Amino acid sequence: MTSTPTPTSTPTSTTTPPVAPPPNVRKVAANASLRHFLSRVAFAIVMTIVGVLFALPMVWLVLAPFDATPSLTLSWPDWTLDNFARLFENPYALRSIGNSLLLGVATMVIVVGFGALAAYAMSRIRIPGRDGILYGLLLLSSIVTGTAAMVPTFQIITQLGLINSYTGVVLVLAGGILPTVIFILKDFMDSIPKSYEESARLYGAGPFRILRDVVAPIARPGLAFIAIWTIVQVWGNFLVPFILLRSPDLQPAAVVMYTFYTESGQADLRLISAFALLFSAPVLIIYFVVNRRYGFRFHGGIKS
Amino acid sequence: MTTTVTTPAGSAIAPRRRRADDVAGLGKARAGIFVAPALIIIGLFLLFPAVWTIWLGSTDYRLTGLQAASPEFVGLDNYVEALTDPSFWNSLWLTLIFVLFSGIIGQTLIGFGLAWSVRNIHGWTKSLIEGLVLAAWVIPASVASFLWLVLLDRRSGTVNGLLGTQGTAWLIDHPMESIIIFNIWVGTAFSMQLFSSALSAVPPSQIESAKMVGASGWQQLRDVIVPNIKGHILTNTLLITLWTFNTFTPYLVTAGGPNGKTEILSVYIYETAIPGGQLGLGAAISLIMLLINLVIALAYVRVSRGRTKR
Amino acid sequence: MAGITATQLVKEYPGGVRGVDEIDVEITDGEFFALLGPSGCGKTTLLRSIAGLEAITSGTLVIGDRDVTNAEPGVRGVAMVFQDYALFPHMDVGDNIAYPMRIKRVKRDERRSTAERVGDGLSLQGLIERRPGQLSGGQQQRVALARAVATTPDVLLLDEPLSNLDARLRLEARTFLKELQRDLGVTTVFVTHDQAEALALADRIAVMRAGKLQQIGTPREVFQRPNNTFVAGFIGSTPMNLVPATVEGGSIAIGDARVPVPVGTEGLVRDGQAVIWGIRPEYLRWSPTEQPGGIPAVVSVVENLGASVLIAVHAGELKFQVVVPEDQEPAPGDRGWIVPQAPKTLLFDAESTQRIG
Numbered sequence: 016m017t018s019t020p021t022p023t024s025t026p027t028s029t030t031t032p033p034v035a036p037p038p039n040v041r042k043v044a045a046n047a048s049l050r051h052f053l054s055r056v057a058f059a060i061v062m063t064i065v066g067v068l069f070a071l072p073m074v075w076l077v078l079a080p081f082d083a084t085p086s087l088t089l090s091w092p093d094w095t096l097d098n099f100a101r102l103f104e105n106p107y108a109l110r111s112i113g114n115s116l117l118l119g120v121a122t123m124v125i126v127v128g129f130g131a132l133a134a135y136a137m138s139r140i141r142i143p144g145r146d147g148i149l150y151g152l153l154l155l156s157s158i159v160t161g162t163a164a165m166v167p168t169f170q171i172i173t174q175l176g177l178i179n180s181y182t183g184v185v186l187v188l189a190g191g192i193l194p195t196v197i198f199i200l201k202d203f204m205d206s207i208p209k210s211y212e213e214s215a216r217l218y219g220a221g222p223f224r225i226l227r228d229v230v231a232p233i234a235r236p237g238l239a240f241i242a243i244w245t246i247v248q249v250w251g252n253f254l255v256p257f258i259l260l261r262s263p264d265l266q267p268a269a270v271v272m273y274t275f276y277t278e279s280g281q282a283d284l285r286l287i288s289a290f291a292l293l294f295s296a297p298v299l300i301i302y303f304v305v306n307r308r309y310g311f312r313f314h315g316g317i318k319s
Numbered sequence: 320m321t322t323t324v325t326t327p328a329g330s331a332i333a334p335r336r337r338r339a340d341d342v343a344g345l346g347k348a349r350a351g352i353f354v355a356p357a358l359i360i361i362g363l364f365l366l367f368p369a370v371w372t373i374w375l376g377s378t379d380y381r382l383t384g385l386q387a388a389s390p391e392f393v394g395l396d397n398y399v400e401a402l403t404d405p406s407f408w409n410s411l412w413l414t415l416i417f418v419l420f421s422g423i424i425g426q427t428l429i430g431f432g433l434a435w436s437v438r439n440i441h442g443w444t445k446s447l448i449e450g451l452v453l454a455a456w457v458i459p460a461s462v463a464s465f466l467w468l469v470l471l472d473r474r475s476g477t478v479n480g481l482l483g484t485q486g487t488a489w490l491i492d493h494p495m496e497s498i499i500i501f502n503i504w505v506g507t508a509f510s511m512q513l514f515s516s517a518l519s520a521v522p523p524s525q526i527e528s529a530k531m532v533g534a535s536g537w538q539q540l541r542d543v544i545v546p547n548i549k550g551h552i553l554t555n556t557l558l559i560t561l562w563t564f565n566t567f568t569p570y571l572v573t574a575g576g577p578n579g580k581t582e583i584l585s586v587y588i589y590e591t592a593i594p595g596g597q598l599g600l601g602a603a604i605s606l607i608m609l610l611i612n613l614v615i616a617l618a619y620v621r622v623s624r625g626r627t628k629r
Numbered sequence: 630m631a632g633i634t635a636t637q638l639v640k641e642y643p644g645g646v647r648g649v650d651e652i653d654v655e656i657t658d659g660e661f662f663a664l665l666g667p668s669g670c671g672k673t674t675l676l677r678s679i680a681g682l683e684a685i686t687s688g689t690l691v692i693g694d695r696d697v698t699n700a701e702p703g704v705r706g707v708a709m710v711f712q713d714y715a716l717f718p719h720m721d722v723g724d725n726i727a728y729p730m731r732i733k734r735v736k737r738d739e740r741r742s743t744a745e746r747v748g749d750g751l752s753l754q755g756l757i758e759r760r761p762g763q764l765s766g767g768q769q770q771r772v773a774l775a776r777a778v779a780t781t782p783d784v785l786l787l788d789e790p791l792s793n794l795d796a797r798l799r800l801e802a803r804t805f806l807k808e809l810q811r812d813l814g815v816t817t818v819f820v821t822h823d824q825a826e827a828l829a830l831a832d833r834i835a836v837m838r839a840g841k842l843q844q845i846g847t848p849r850e851v852f853q854r855p856n857n858t859f860v861a862g863f864i865g866s867t868p869m870n871l872v873p874a875t876v877e878g879g880s881i882a883i884g885d886a887r888v889p890v891p892v893g894t895e896g897l898v899r900d901g902q903a904v905i906w907g908i909r910p911e912y913l914r915w916s917p918t919e920q921p922g923g924i925p926a927v928v929s930v931v932e933n934l935g936a937s938v939l940i941a942v943h944a945g946e947l948k949f950q951v952v953v954p955e956d957q958e959p960a961p962g963d964r965g966w967i968v969p970q971a972p973k974t975l976l977f978d979a980e981s982t983q984r985i986g
Binding site: 058061062065066068069070071072073074075076086087088089125128129130132133135136137139140142150152154155156157158159160161162163164165166167168169170171186187189190191193194197222247250251253254258268269270272273276277287291294295298299302303 | 345346347349350351353354356357358360361363364365366367368369371372375380433436437444447448450451452453454455457458459460461462463464465466467468469470472474475476477480504561565566567568571574585588589592593598601602605608609612613616617619620
């Protein structure tokens with residue numbers, strides 16, 4: 016298989032088998048294996064090219080932060096960690112990472128708390144038209160996207176006096192994420208056997224007791240997944256904070272990253288490269304850990 | 320315990336009925352309390368803005384000036400203005416091209432190609448390719464945009480270096496092509512993952528019986544694979560269409576320029592309403608966008624409902 | 630300790646389907662009582678109604694001397710072992726057993742010591758710290774039982790207690806359950822679709838079908854004197870032979886053959902009445918030579934049951950199953966006679982399917 020067999024090889028070659036098969040059979044086999052080999056080579060080449068194309072933009076992200084004099088050209092870095100030291104001196108950079116975390120955690124708390132309560136009630140109580148409501152909400156969240164609704168959202172938040180405040184950003188983000196979360200969690204809670212709750216109920220536990228002792232602990236993996244997923248969503252969201260926040264002090268990393276390369280006259284590549292990596296690393300790590308542990312899940316509205 | 324056994328048979332009293340559908344003894348009232356906070360947030364910040372757009376789109380609301388304080392009702396003026404403005408039609412046309420090439424053709428085909436190619440390889444090569452594609456999807460949009468600015472830079476960009484085309488300003492000479500490829504790079508992971516799981520669900524026995532009768536790779540694809548994953552193809556196409564139509568990320572690369580050559584609808588709305596200050600007009604265009612979203616989403620519902628029925 | 634009395638109990642689902650239809654049943658204190666029937670017959674619904682997990686539509690339910698028709702499940706003094714055991718996966722065995730006491734605000738130390746004592750009684754020594762996921766099916770079942778009996782309930786309910794165990798373990802668990810119930814003396818109601826399980830375990834059995842009660846009786850009663858053809862066909866490891874017949878001149882005409890009218894039904898049938906004649910395969914004998922009262926037949930299939938043989942025979946249009954000892958095994962195609970043990974034969978009315986006599 017490794018050497019290239021030629022279609023013209025004859026039965027008189029060195030490895031003649033005791034009983035030679037008819038020559039045409041061998042010929043067909045040789046042809047087929049040659050074709051097979053060539054297609055493997057072509058396949059490998061194509062896959063390499065695709066891999067390189069996808070990797071190319073990311074090489075800079077990995078190398079430049081560690082280069083003493085990063086430029087836009089790809090080059091083997093002159094290794095250093097000074098860029099990160101510089102990053103820590105920049106007042107906006109670190110604060111924006113903190114802001115992103117704050118926005119993510121605040122949204123997560125609201126979304127997981129309210130989402131879990133709603134999903135539990137919807138999973139356990141048969142309200143007429145429940146599935147309709149659920150699909151309606153999901154539909155709503157895919158129609159009323161951040162971009163399509165940016166004007167009314169901006170206007171409403173302005174009217175409410177919540178412009179340039181985290182409250183406004185968190186509520187808008189939560190509103191967009193909640194339908195998907197309720198949908199996923201309801202699915203998850205549907206899969207929890209009802210006998211757990213019935214059992215607790217037989218021993219005299221009330222609804223809140225059941226929720227605390229039985230449902231919440233059993234639903235923990237689902238809640239954890241939603242919590243991480245929400246933070247990842249908020250972490251990368253650009254549009255909502257970009258529109259609703261004005262002060263540079265409040266901007267999360269997604270917006271600060273953008274201002275770094277658009278608003279400063281001469282882009283400081285040492286700062287930007289280190290910042291880009293610091294900002295991307297958490298979600299990359301989370302994603303690959305989550306992906307490996309839980310596998311990929313498909314539900315509407317993932318990452319918009 | 321109160322023991323009133325006088326209830327006549329058949330008279331269904333609410334508290335008696337309740338328990339049957341209610342394993343945790345939650346009760347409708349408490350269930351309502353559980354659902355309310357989430358519904359209020361969704362209602363105020365998702366549903367209400369959508370409805371509000373209708374009113375906002377029929378006013379001359381502006382960000383600053385007199386109309387900011389007391390907007391006036393102008394009826395359909397905004398819609399007339401938008402629909403007679405060539406720049407709106409230009410934007411819609413650009414959006415169509417963008418969605419068609421980067422979403423429907425680019426992401427779907429490349430995503431399927433990748434899923435198809437890696438389905439039979441295992442080990443680190445598969446992980447590497449999938450990981451690279453997925454990473455492009457996970458990296459925050461503002462970082463991804465900058466990486467492409469670096470890649471396509473006129474003087475020292477990697478692309479020019481590799482192709483020997485120093486001095487080519489890709490984002491100025493070929494802006495639409497650039498954001499299309501950029502968006503394919505960003506979004507292909509979704510299609511790849513969806514098709515990977517769809518392909519793994521195709522019963523191997525069906526493929527094997529096709530092989531047994533001598534079907535070629537292409538025939539297996541046409542006769543076994545595609546019929547099996549038809550539903551996934553439709554789902555994928557509609558979701559990708561919806562998301563590509565609504566993405567704002569290209570703004571971070573080209574900011575709609577040069578000269579509005581990449582001003583897709585989402586960017587057009589932003590430019591009109593926020594920096595441009597014409598909130599009323601922006602809302603009118605938003606409503607058009609919402610309606611288009613509704614059409615795509617309803618198509619999606621129809622398709623998925625048809626699929627579950629089968 | 631308490632008995633259970635259900636009177637005209639109805640559970641109606643939205644849409645008018647009755648899961649439990651006018652059931653009257655009285656379970657005495659300390660009794661081991663089985664609810665038996667095919668799936669969907671309403672036996673689980675009845676059990677859940679007793680537990681309070683289903684709202685009763687009409688009728689009354691009394692446990693001990695309290696009317697609990699509308700009482701919350703937690704105050705009825707019932708404990709239940711669910712089919713899937715419903716052991717909380719996030720608690721260890723000790724906490725699982727102690728959970729009912731935690732609801733009742735028993736102090737932590739006391740909870741733990743009671744849990745350990747009850748656990749020891751159910752041979753769960755050394756497993757108290759384990760999680761349910763680390764236990765075998767049989768151990769999980771014992772934990773569920775321990776949790777149920779730890780608070781000494783008045784009534785113990787078991788939903789398909791043996792169905793989640795594999796076949797070998799089932800026999801062992803059956804003996805164990807019976808012993809436990811006798812030691813505790815607690816009124817126990819269990820649901821099963823397996824007639825052998827009901828016959829083996831229960832003091833009395835209620836056979837149900839489509840929400841309605843078919844018969845209540847001791848295992849012997851339902852086995853030997855089934856109320857109707859449904860019970861007759863449902864009980865027994867091989868179903869009773871039930872063949873259409875007619876009363877003719879003081880005997881029963883089955884095809885061309887004649888058998889005597891069963892004891893106790895003599896005055897109750899009239900000439901020409903269409904009936905169903907029933908006999909268990911165990912009470913039929915196979916004879917290669919002609920016998921008085923025998924029905925001529927041809928062997929079609931022979932199935933080995935180990936110590937005995939189940940043969941299917943054709944008598945004209947009619948089919949019978951006969952259990953014969955292993956040393957008398959005929960071959961397919963053999964001709965002979967099937968001979969009923971007269972006292973064991975039953976008659977059912979062809980129209981109402983009720984037993985005559």
